[in-house]
Amino acid sequence: MRTPRTSLVAAAFLAACGAPSASAPAGGAPSASAPAGGAPSASAPAGGAPSASAAASGSSSPPASPPPPVAQTAAPAAAASPAPAPCGALGCLAFDTPAQAFAHVLESGPRVLAVGEAHAQRGSEGIPSTTRRFTELFLPALAGRASDLIVELWAVDPRCRKEQVARVEAEQRAVTQGQAAQNQDEFLALGHAAKRLGIRPHQLTPSCQEVDAIVRAGPDAVTAMLEMIARLTAAEAKALLGREDAAGKMVIAYGGALHNDVAPRPGRERWSFGPELSAITGGKYVELDLIVREFIKESESWRALPWYPHFDREKHPDKAVLFNPAPGSYTLIFPRSS
Template identity: 35%
Template sequence: MRVAAGLLVLLAACRAFDPIAEVPHQHREVRDTKAAIAMILAENPQPRVYAIGEYHQTRNAIAKASPLARFTREIISMLEPHAQHLVVEAWLDATCWSDTAAQVAAATQRADSVKMEVMRLVNASRQRGLQPHTLPMTCIEYDAVVDASGHVDFLLLLQLVTDKLAETTRRILAADRNTSVIVYGGALHNDLYPRWPLEELSYAKPLAQEIGGHVLEIDLVVPEIVAPMQMIRSEPWFPLLGRASPDRVLVWQRGPASYVVILPAQSEEVSKVAKLVDPM
């Protein structure tokens, strides 16, 4: 009987385990994206750099609206009153990039709609009075990320992207000490608290050190896009996907000026990816 009682206690404890309770720091839930961004801006009134990061949509992880489309539609209008420039992780003038770009798109399975969505963001920023900047690349720099066998060296490519994001942003800030910049790119590059060995792929951390803080990191998470990604399972905020819903936005703060925003899900179905299976 004692053994049976012990097993019942153990099972009860397992059933009571809440993975969300294990997420470090407390998360907050708000009604929609605009409420989430407004809350973050109220807590960080004077950034010079709005470092926005996304988890890229791929052909295997598609949502009705990508993070880039949601940023253009819902968020840029809230940041525009606070900034004068927009830097985008894109190469729209890449005349000698076609072969390499095709390799990158194939290897990363980037969605075909990305280029058009970047153009929409650039046009929207101009309409709102922001000066858009894409990343300037020379043909020599393009060639440098291709190895001797003719394949793209993705580590070199990531380092090149990081350097270009940093250089472009620094140049804008140096030209006017009163200006502020929105930087939109991958969630790897905007980390204020990057994990080893990824420090070299963040422009945000060294930039914050150079300008005395004033860098606000916001990662945009579309539940349907990140749900299939194995690398996301190790993120401390991953269990929060169990609360993903069309009716709420979840905001998790990694540290000072660093936020993860889990955008509204298309349905409750995606939340199952982060929920424990009940053995009973």
């Protein structure tokens, strides 16, 4: 995965994480402050922007003590999987391992697999993040099945005016200060891991005009970012789907869990590429939100998610819980961490 001279982490802002803050007005800009306790927030980009020298080294911050290894290892592909146990409404199924739940999601054979996550927050560094779990548990299963991976990072043209880029970086830092410092490094690691598996990684490449438009948006800069991320991801995915060498294989989009919504909330349609890519693929589109159980909090933002009222953290703590709220839409909640 090429490392740009100027790299901005584009957020999927919970709802980059999963869902925008419930307090955000419909169709308006999300709140600039992230909810306390690591709750999803419509304005929480995935990490801050590294400096040019940090990007060149592939790291945006000093390395912290790594969390323990991901305990739920991927099951052998040839092993017979026991039937999942029904666990309630919204098609809830409890699987012995996350790998089994992931295999169930892929049974429909999507052309586009749009993965959204709830970003890790500061103070959660001892718990393996969603990005790390996807990289270690799920990505190997996509080798030979997926042609390309679009990672929600920005690779800004170095010819863009430095002052404009700096202003956009400042907007992002204001809403990422509560996130774990390693988020961006793990996004970069995901791209490198994909390349090793023969899956071509791609970053978003906003033009200088698009960067200028974000600056001109002023107080609506976050909304402008959200719309641009959805637009650029859709354009990149459509181009990749049209490649002859990608025929019959999946294109993966990985970022926050707002942009992948196949049925966005009213007023937020421009923030999601889900409806457009679902139409282009003839419905061969899957929205998969990945949730680390320990990140779920008692807050308005989390309670606004459709699966939340049906999830009991005390039940099936050692299972991978999969909800299917709507056709082509899944939420996978990992077992409790070791």
